[in-house]
Amino acid sequence: MLQSKLFTKTRKEAPKDEVSKNAQLLIRAGYVHKEMAGVYAYLPLGLRVVENIKKIVREEMDKIGGQEIIMTALQRKDLWEKTKRWDDAVVDVWFKSELKAGGEVGFGWSHEEPIADMMRNYVSSFRDLPIVVYQFQTKLRNELRAKSGIMRGKEFVMKDAYSFSLGEEDHTTFYNRSIDAYKRVFERVGVGDDTFVTFASGGAFTQFSHEFQTIVDTGEDVTYINREKNIAINEEVLNDETLATLGVTRDELEEVKTAEVGNIFNFGVQKSEDLGLSYKNDKGEDVPVWMGSYGIGITRLMGLLVEKFADDKGIVWPESVAPFRVHLVELGGADNTDVHAEAAELYRELTSAGVPVLWDDRDVRAGEKFADSDLLGLPLRIVVSEKTLAAGKFECVERSSGHTSHKSISELIGYLTAHV
RNA sequence: CGGGGCGUAGUAUACCGGUAGUACACCUGCUUUGGGAGCAGGUAGACCGAGUCCGAUUCUCGGCGCCCCGACCA
Numbered sequence: 477m478l479q480s481k482l483f484t485k486t487r488k489e490a491p492k493d494e495v496s497k498n499a500q501l502l503i504r505a506g507y508v509h510k511e512m513a514g515v516y517a518y519l520p521l522g523l524r525v526v527e528n529i530k531k532i533v534r535e536e537m538d539k540i541g542g543q544e545i546i547m548t549a550l551q552r553k554d555l556w557e558k559t560k561r562w563d564d565a566v567v568d569v570w571f572k573s574e575l576k577a578g579g580e581v582g583f584g585w586s587h588e589e590p591i592a593d594m595m596r597n598y599v600s601s602f603r604d605l606p607i608v609v610y611q612f613q614t615k616l617r618n619e620l621r622a623k624s625g626i627m628r629g630k631e632f633v634m635k636d637a638y639s640f641s642l643g644e645e646d647h648t649t650f651y652n653r654s655i656d657a658y659k660r661v662f663e664r665v666g667v668g669d670d671t672f673v674t675f676a677s678g679g680a681f682t683q684f685s686h687e688f689q690t691i692v693d694t695g696e697d698v699t700y701i702n703r704e705k706n707i708a709i710n711e712e713v714l715n716d717e718t719l720a721t722l723g724v725t726r727d728e729l730e731e732v733k734t735a736e737v738g739n740i741f742n743f744g745v746q747k748s749e750d751l752g753l754s755y756k757n758d759k760g761e762d763v764p765v766w767m768g769s770y771g772i773g774i775t776r777l778m779g780l781l782v783e784k785f786a787d788d789k790g791i792v793w794p795e796s797v798a799p800f801r802v803h804l805v806e807l808g809g810a811d812n813t814d815v816h817a818e819a820a821e822l823y824r825e826l827t828s829a830g831v832p833v834l835w836d837d838r839d840v841r842a843g844e845k846f847a848d849s850d851l852l853g854l855p856l857r858i859v860v861s862e863k864t865l866a867a868g869k870f871e872c873v874e875r876s877s878g879h880t881s882h883k884s885i886s887e888l889i890g891y892l893t894a895h896v
Numbered sequence: 897c898g899g900g901g902c903g904u905a906g907u908a909u910a911c912c913g914g915u916a917g918u919a920c921a922c923c924u925g926c927u928u929u930g931g932g933a934g935c936a937g938g939u940a941g942a943c944c945g946a947g948u949c950c951g952a953u954u955c956u957c958g959g960c961g962c963c964c965c966g967a968c969c970a
Contacts, residue, residue, distance in 0.1 A: 493903095
């Protein structure tokens with residue numbers, strides 16, 4: 477991609493009403509546009525990050541047997557009434573609207589009711605199970621107060637998966653595979669070491685649910701962790717009973733601030749019973765389907781990565797989600813055709829080797845280019861200038877470490893393709 | 897939903913009961929060219945409505961919107 481043609485430019489200052497680090501940097505760098513409180517549009521750079529995160533999640537979900545679908549944004553009132561969750565007093569984040577033909581619809585803030593109902597059309601025999609489906613959906617939630625930039629909005633992209641199993645044993649097997657899949661996701665986006673499978677309130681069906689909490693200074697949750705025993709407990713369930721159940725004492729636990737990036741939930745057969753989802757077993761008996769739900773906040777995860785890795789100069793993306801792998805920065809190319817030709821050549825070589833490159837071909841001063849490059853946060857900056865031309869090697873700077881090296885074009889291609 | 901704050905160019909800000917100044921960005925020209933350059937010129941702004949007043953961007957009221965703290969977060 478040529479930066480001179482890229483839609484969105486950087487800016488020096490963030491809007492004054494934007495306080496969170498993630499939104500300030502993402503707006504300054506041109507990744508997102510704020511439409512209203514808690515509602516953000518994703519621009520070309522931001523969308524590439526979202527898609528990269530989705531790709532990782534998709535791969536891991538497919539690995540454990542998930543099949544991708546897309547449910548509807550508009551939802552039926554009657555389904556949510558069956559589970560007593562249509563009432564605003566019960567669910568306080570509903571957006572609702574009137575149909576011109578009469579009646580009401582809800583805007584999807586979650587999808588377990590519609591998906592359980594839908595499954596009645598496709599599940600009739602024990603032979604039809606298990607089923608695991610997932611989607612990437614824009615959830616709409618009428619939050620009273622949006623905050624923390626893209627991490628808690630009224631509209632956000634979430635991956636939600638739903639499992640439909642024969643019974644508890646089946647369910648538990650998948651549930652545990654899902655935990656492993658989530659671990660791999662968080663590992664791959666670079667927060668594996670700081671993300672904990674956390675015991676949280678389980679609701680009506682089980683003692684606990686599991687949240688995935690990532691340590692970050694600006695996190696909204698408080699979690700008690702023990703790294704050695706690999707135990708984490710959300711403060712909402714930190715009590716003597718929990719400690720005894722998990723076999724830890726309070727003084728073995730460290731209090732940390734975390735952000736919830738994922739959540740998995742066991743519904744048991746409650747939803748299926750409420751909505752009439754059952755199958756016939758091999759004796760011809762009707763048995764309710766065992767359900768679970770599994771969420772990852774895609775855009776929240778993106779915000780978390782900014783919060784966690786950014787430095788005073790700007791964003792620092794983990795390689796796995798960066799919108800481009802390489803920021804090719806050409807200095808003085810407008811006046812020196814050799815420099816420009818060299819940059820063009822390197823761009824062609826890298827691109828055809830499958831390396832995503834953002835080429836800063838703009839005719840602006842070096843200082844501005846470096847500042848922008850730091851702000852954008854691409855993993856590897858390659859500088860082409862009269863200096864590097866004379867030296868016969870390109871200057872390579874890693875954004876995360878600042879480590880600088882000098883490489884020839886063949887060394888570069890070898891290095892980058894070995895890594896992809 | 898309780899409490900607090902705030903709405904002035906694309907962005908950030910200043911001043912003011914007599915129609916608004918600066919910086920960045922943007923446009924033109926010249927110079928400059930490895931860490932957000934310099935000079936000159938230019939484009940561009942008072943959230944909406946009502947009231948008070950000779951006169952309102954400024955004061956009052958209402959609306960709309962934004963931010964922060966708390967509550968909430970299945």
